[in-house]
Amino acid sequence: MKTVLRGTKKEVVIQPDALTVIIGERINPTGRKKLAAALVAGDLEYVRREAVAQVREGAHVIDVNVGAAGVDEVDLLPKAVLAVAEVVDVPICIDSSSVEAIEAALAVCPGRPLVNSVNGEEEKLERILPLVKKYNAAVIGLTMDDKGIPNDPHERLAIAKKIVDRAEAIGIAREDVIIDCLALTMGADSKAGLVTLKTIELVRKELGNNITLGASNASFGLPEREVINAGFLAMAVYAGMNCPIVNPRKSRLALAVADLVLGRDDYAMNYLRAYRELQKLAQEEAQQ
Numbered sequence: 001m002k003t004v005l006r007g008t009k010k011e012v013v014i015q016p017d018a019l020t021v022i023i024g025e026r027i028n029p030t031g032r033k034k035l036a037a038a039l040v041a042g043d044l045e046y047v048r049r050e051a052v053a054q055v056r057e058g059a060h061v062i063d064v065n066v067g068a069a070g071v072d073e074v075d076l077l078p079k080a081v082l083a084v085a086e087v088v089d090v091p092i093c094i095d096s097s098s099v100e101a102i103e104a105a106l107a108v109c110p111g112r113p114l115v116n117s118v119n120g121e122e123e124k125l126e127r128i129l130p131l132v133k134k135y136n137a138a139v140i141g142l143t144m145d146d147k148g149i150p151n152d153p154h155e156r157l158a159i160a161k162k163i164v165d166r167a168e169a170i171g172i173a174r175e176d177v178i179i180d181c182l183a184l185t186m187g188a189d190s191k192a193g194l195v196t197l198k199t200i201e202l203v204r205k206e207l208g209n210n211i212t213l214g215a216s217n218a219s220f221g222l223p224e225r226e227v228i229n230a231g232f233l234a235m236a237v238y239a240g241m242n243c244p245i246v247n248p249r250k251s252r253l254a255l256a257v258a259d260l261v262l263g264r265d266d267y268a269m270n271y272l273r274a275y276r277e278l279q280k281l282a283q284e285e286a287q288q
């Protein structure tokens with residue numbers, strides 16, 4: 001079960017039991033007033049800087065989301081995607097709830113991007129999947145539909161299966177669908193983390209697809225978010241999640257620890273490299 005993504009130069013292969021692939025979350029105006037203001041002004045310098053910074057910090061793929069109040073995403077998302085592709089050579093994850101914006105971004109995106117996202121809603125399936133096929137992209141399938149997000153892991157699995165089957169029916173390979181088992185805010189629902197972990201186990205066992213999570217969602221509203229994310233991520237990796245959308249600066253080491261514990265990192269080379277690179281960045285910043 002390999003999902004192959006491509007940037008202008010780099011190819012990224014996502015597969016179970018290999019080192020975890022990091023999708024950098026930071027080009028997203030949620031909770032970031034400065035980025036939102038830059039996007040409304042059409043200023044893409046901030047976007048370029050964040051792309052470069054996240055790749056230095058260990059991101060293998062860059063998520064691009066420009067959804068803020070006052071932004072015309074159909075106009076801005078393709079521009080933001082091109083701005084990112086100008087400065088980094090890794091694959092791009094096109095993140096929008098607007099089908100039109102996704103199509104506009106796909107039309108200009110170099111390489112083989114990941115579309116974020118489709119879900120079990122009939123309308124989304126009918127509109128997004130043909131675009132994924134047309135542009136030979138890969139896609140994230142959210143385990144939710146028009147009735148919302150099920151609390152039952154088996155119901156989330158059923159939606160995942162529906163998305164994979166529908167993709168396959170129009171000629172998209174099963175491995176080009178990455179399932180998002182959905183991380184919800186644990187401060188609002190104490191069972192949310194467990195439901196996500198159970199869903200990951202089921203999807204891994206029953207479908208075998210690669211699995212993502214917008215992992216930072218889990219810690220919204222709680223103190224020491226980094227610690228919460230680290231604990232949650234380690235357990236999610238053990239359950240079978242292998243390509244989270246995270247802040248690489250804050251989650252890279254925790255993910256390297258998970259891979260090390262799971263016997264995927266001979267001589268701790270990956271952990272040590274992550275440590276060295278983050279040390280070097282901290283030193284460079286201290287000198288500035």
Ligand code: THG
Pocket residue numbers: 025026028030031032065095116117140180182183212213214215216217245247
């Ligand atoms: N699944 C999929 N895609 C997604 C999500 C998901 N895309 C968006 C989101 N959820 C994942 N990305 C983020 C980005 C930022 C934050 C959380 C999830 C975040 N930001 C800080 C805040 O809002 O407080 C502010 C940023 C900072 O200062 O670091 O937490 O679930 N497929």
